Amino acid sequence: MTAAAAPAPAPFAARLVRAPRAHEPDRGRESWEALAPDLGLPELRPLIEGAAGSSPYLRDLMAKEAAWLPGALAGPPETALAEILADAAAAIAEPRTLGTALRRGKRRLALLTGLADLGGVWGLEAVTGALSDYADAAVEAAIRAGLAEEIARGRLPGTEADPSGTSGLVSIAMGKGGARELNYSSDIDLIFLFDETRHAPEDYAEIRARLVKVCQGAAQLLSKPTGEGYVFRTDLRLRPDPSVTPVCIGMDTAERYYESLGRTWERAAFIKARAASGDIEAGERFLGELRPFIWRRFLDFAAIRDAHDIRQRIRDHRGVGGEIAVPGHDVKLGRGGIREIEFFVQTRQLICGGRDPALRPRATRPALAALTRAGWVAEETAATLDAAYLAHRELEHRLQMVEDRQTHSMPTATEARDRIAALAGYPDRETMERELDARFHAVAGITETFFAPGQSRKAQPEAAAADAPSAAALPATGLAALEARGFARPEAGAALVDRWREGAIPATRSDRARGLLAELEPLILNALARAASPDEALIQFDRFLSGLPAGVQILSLFSANPRLLDLIAEICAVAPRLADELGRNSRVIDAILATDFFRPLPDADALEAELKGWLAREGEDYERKLDAARVWAKEMRFRMGVQLLRGIAGAEEAGRGFSAIAEAALRALMPEVEADFARRYGPAPGAGQGGGAAVLAMGRLGSREMTANSDLDLILLFDAAGEEASDGPKSLSSAVWYARFAQALIRAVSAKTAEGALYEIDMRLRPSGRQGTVATSIEGFRNYHAERAWTWERMALTRARAVAGHDGPMAAAEAAIAEALGRRRAPEKTRADAAEMRARVAEAARAGRREPWAVKRVRGGLMDVEFAAQAGLLADIDASPEGGSETACAALPHAVDAPRALRALAERGAMTVEDAETLAEAHALQSRALQALRVTLVGRFDPETAGAGMEGVLCRVAAGEDAGAAGAAGSEASGGGGIPGLEAALRAAQARAGDVVDRLLPPPDDDDGPEAGADPAP
Structure with missing residues (x-):
């Protein structure tokens, strides 16, 4: 047709x-x-x-x-x-x-x-x-x-x-x-x-x-x-x-x-x-x-000042920067004219077009429409500018049609303006001039606010913009400024600020950077003063600023977006880990200005599509693609972390979000690694016959519970579909091809490029652990779990799922997991092996076994609860009348987190409702605390040195409250007393959970360890 x-x-x-x-x-x-x-x-x-x-x-x-x-x-x-x-x-x-x-x-x-x-x-x-x-x-x-x-x-x-x-x-x-x-x-x-x-x-x-x-x-x-x-x-x-x-x-x-x-x-x-x-x-x-x-890769807010300077030079040279009066007004270069709109649009394109190719139209009106669709310009603002641009350009044409002169100025003679009004179709000159005056002033009102230095600008997505905090009635700089704003240690703070002013840090060494700092200092101090602990926020902000290799870009960004200072101050006050990440990777701030920054993170499919778009922009440059993936993942993890801090996302949502980011990164990068590898050694053996490679996610990625700094527990499986070797410039046997490909994938994800590492990878859960090959055939995986796998390896499979690779091998891997889980063993043996493994892990973690903040390995902590849930799943399958049948496995699916497993066990009567609820509550509280700790801190948590800001976030997240809640200080989950209350709540939940796990997985009577010769469980 x-x-x-x-x-x-x-x-x-x-x-x-x-x-x-x-x-x-x-x-x-x-x-x-x-x-x-x-x-x-x-x-x-x-x-x-x-x-x-x-x-x-x-x-x-x-x-x-x-x-x-x-x-x-x-x-x-x-x-x-x-x-x-x-x-x-x-x-x-x-x-x-x-x-x-x-x-x-x-x-x-x-x-x-x-x-x-x-x-x-x-x-x-x-x-x-x-x-x-x-x-x-x-x-x-x-x-x-x-x-x-x-x-x-x-x-x-x-x-x-x-x-x-x-x-x-x-x-x-x-x-x-x-x-x-x-x-x-x-x-x-x-x-x-x-x-x-x-x-x-x-x-x-x-x-x-x-x-x-x-x-x-x-x-x-x-x-x-x-x-x-x-x-x-x-x-x-x-x-x-x-x-x-x-x-x-x-x-x-x-x-x-x-x-x-x-x-x-x-x-x-x-x-x-x-x-x-x-x-x-x-x-x-x-x-x-x-x-x-x-098109710069980062958001280029320094372009605003550059554009303002160019604009001012044009005004000074042409003498068109004065008050608006229609007679003699330059429709192109004058205030509120065509060039103002073009500068407004082009400067925004320079700022953010490097990140978003959709913002690169050549023509002004399509570019303004694209910026509006992306949220960089408010719809009302865009409508005003678009209508003005259209009318200005048509007026410009009529000015030039009179005598074919390259003029842009309204005539000063009344008779000449009468002629223009007639040619433009107005009923009279007065009507035209009233309309022109209103239009020039409307455009000038928008563009002057954007370009004028030191004023509140709205170069961020305008739906999220707000007026800059005012420094009125407060000293602008110096010791008095800190005292007036309530800093408890103003002398120490003043010494830090003096370092900035003197150019003692890289960010303020240039004259231009110090000029920007002088304008911004009152706003910076205002923002930091609003933190729960201003002095802590100032110290962390100094670390952030001192870590920057240069300052013009970031200070220009703050100048254009004063609202950002509040968020940065908040991060500095409550999350040293994120503040440190900002100092080392300041470009992640670009992500804040995206229109969807505070919206829920999309699923892995949508994230994969977005990352593939980033990679496609790098053409055939493999190294740049690796860097692009790292920049993208940093921004996404930062976004997820800020949403958790702000209470926009809860701890469970954060776990799913961090996991979706990692899954999308693996999905998007794996084909790139394979294509690069194939150029040297030929395509993946068997890929043309339904074979290829599949990546299994284990641990927290498998159960979608990752935290801000989780590594990736992975297994790489392959199916060569009967092909013995690759067909490429340098042929490799199939087993060697996939082993080297696995190493290439590990390097692509974990190697430290100019943008750092993407994730650390742990492959110790593969068959035979450290002694096994880094890539295992699917048939070998099946045989291993049929003949030699330890109970703890079968337990680990309860959280396993295929996340990336070729469709056929991924489906085969899922089937192999279900087959391994369904292999019936003696329920008593399963529970005994789990109890022995728990004892070994407890012995290895003896130092932190009674530390309530070590929520993973403490008695009654996350690992204890997960052992009980995983062992319960396997024992129930073993005891099921159906044995390892599809019915039993379907009722207790793999790739589940502990709470889902506990609910399933309670529903099937394999665990009492009371025990399941006790374990689930302990798991939920500790998971929330873990998410908060991982986002805010690097290293061990010390309640004695936790600032007020961090205390508030930790207690709120642990209590499961959103940003609108009153805070965890009065919540039941935290015991009603901030950090001491939360610690008491953790100890109580851990004690209850520990007692339940002791009953379900009684400690062994001997010290022989689990199964002799087995690798200890990671």
């Missing part, structure tokens, strides 16, 4: 929706009467009279093109445009008349677009797109003619050596031309480049000289006024260092310049850059190479 063809565009006259007023009605009637006999379309009269009666330029064009215009307006304007573009392309065949042909085409284009614009036949994008398309066609014709002449004279390679006929020359359209936004009387900004790799090194200088001549000739042909007018004024000054470089330079030279000397305004200019004519493929390749220069 074929798709229906798009309907043909309607004729010009049928699409008229408006018409200008005739400022000089007699002139308008004269033009209509001259054209009417040939036009034969009376519905065009208001448009013709209005345009000719208000625009001398359009009136003159109508007279010059009286023979052409009726045919152009008889059909759709798109047809007339296509003919104009085709004529430009055909004109290359006659170099001597090329200039005349292009000028005639430009004249017709100006008339067609002017009438289509004034009549509402085309919207803004269609008008600017038509102008831009003709600019591309004209430049193409001009350089092709010049190239053809040089080729004919033997000065450039002919088509046999260079089939494209371009010698690698390309014009990069910049500014409005690049974005296809040219205005009615616009310059075209071009950068001419050529691809040096197309030529022998010894020919480079001569080739460049010939191409310089071609480019100079093209620019002159397009710009020079003749009796036929001009085509486009052409500006070549946006090239690198234009005062010393020729008008055409090599791409490699340009790339080196931008990478070493490129400035923020050049980055902003290249947002709109587009390969427009000549060797388009080479031009797009160059722009691809320049992408890291344009």
Whole structure:
């Protein structure tokens, strides 16, 4: 079934929706009467009279093109445009008349677009797109003619050596031309480049000289006024260092310049850059190479100040920064004008476009829409700016239509403004000026707040923005500032702040960083003063700031987002671990500004898709993909940790979230590792026949209970599907291929790159432990668990699940797990072995066995409860009348956490409800405490040194309360007394749970240990 063809565009006259007023009605009637006999379309009269009666330029064009215009307006304007573009392309065949042909085409284009614009036949994008398309066609014709002449004279390679006929020359359209936004009387900004790799090194200088001549000739042909007018004024000054470089330079030279000397305004200019004519493929390749220069990987809030400085220099140079008054106001550069909106949009694109390619449209309106969809601009703000931009651009066109002058300023003479009001279709000048004044002020109100330094800016997602905390009525700096804000040790705090001011830390060594700090210091102190323990928060903030390699970016971020200081202060006060991570990896703060930062973390599938998008942006660079995965995971773990601190997520949700992050990372990275490995040793043996590798998650990842610093307990299984060896540049036997692949996967995840390690990996739970191979065949896994596995290994399988790899082996691995769990043994033997293993673990952890904060290994702690639950599951399967049947295993599924296992055992009568509830309650309380401890601390928890902020978070999370709750100090779970109350609650729960586990898994009478020769359980 074929798709229906798009309907043909309607004729010009049928699409008229408006018409200008005739400022000089007699002139308008004269033009209509001259054209009417040939036009034969009376519905065009208001448009013709209005345009000719208000625009001398359009009136003159109508007279010059009286023979052409009726045919152009008889059909759709798109047809007339296509003919104009085709004529430009055909004109290359006659170099001597090329200039005349292009000028005639430009004249017709100006008339067609002017009438289509004034009549509402085309919207803004269609008008600017038509102008831009003709600019591309004209430049193409001009350089092709010049190239053809040089080729004919033997000065450039002919088509046999260079089939494209371009010698690698390309014009990069910049500014409005690049974005296809040219205005009615616009310059075209071009950068001419050529691809040096197309030529022998010894020919480079001569080739460049010939191409310089071609480019100079093209620019002159397009710009020079003749009796036929001009085509486009052409500006070549946006090239690198234009005062010393020729008008055409090599791409490699340009790339080196931008990478070493490129400035923020050049980055902003290249947002709109587009390969427009000549060797388009080479031009797009160059722009691809320049992408890291344009789009920084981190959120670049320093760009705001840079853009503000550029904006201020333009105002000072042009004298357009004064009060808004419609007469004489510059619609483009003045306050509230077009450039303000463009800067507003482009600066936001520079800030966050490096992280999100969806925010990189060249054109202003699509870019504003993309920023709004992503939450970086509020919908109301976007609607105001978009409407203003559209109206400003249409007004700009009318200003230029009057005399074809490159002007952007409203006339000062009253009669001239009357003319503009008529051409723009207003009923009178007063109505127009009231509307313009309101629009300029509305735009200025938005953009001034964003750019003005030292004011509350809203460059973060605006839905989450808030006004900056005020420092009013408080000393701004010095010892008095700390005393006034309630710091208990102001002298010590002042010494830290003095270090910042003196540039004694890397973050404040530059003048620019110290300038930003001077503006921000009152806000920083305000934010820290609101912490539960301001002095602790200040010490940790100093550690964070001192750990930064540079400070301009982070201080610019705080300047643009004062709200962030509250969150950073909170983290410094309550979570030294997260604060330390911020100091070492400050870019994780970028994640806070994402619109979904405080939303629940998506599941592993969605996270995998997101991470794959990150990896895809790195192209084929394997090392950069590994770094990208680490940056992504840091941001996600940081997000999850902050949500736990803030009470947005509970401890159980945090466990699922941390696990989903790890699972997504494994899923996304495993194919990348396999592809890189296959390039050297061939594809995975058996992968083409339904085989391949599968990764089993064990431990906390398997049961989805990971914490902020959990490592990954993994087993790698494979199925070679009968293939004995790989087929690649270097063939390996199947067993060796998968063993080395497993090692490559371990390195990819655990190796410390420039971005650190992704996760530590523990593979001791694989068959035969440390003595076993790092990759096990699925058949070998089955045989091992059928013949040699210890009880503790079978217990570990209750939390196992396949999380990554090829579909066939993953399904086979799941079946093998179920088969191993279902192998019936004596229930008494299972419980006895579990009790013996518990005793061995208790002996190894004797020092912390009575420490209530060592919640994993303390008597009655998490490991005790998990031993009881896992042994109970296996013993129930063993005692089931169905034995190892599917029915029994389905009733007690694997990959379960302890609470689910205990509920299942109670429901089946394999454990009393009272015992199950006692163990589940102890597990829940200690799991919540563990999640809080792992997020906030590195190392052992000391109740004596825990600050008030950390105490509050720990007690609240342990109590299972959300951010709106009153706090754990009065909660039952914490015993009603902060840390002492929580400690008492932990001891009581551990004692009760320990008694239950002692009954279920009685300690053995001898000290022989579990099963002689077995690896101790990890």
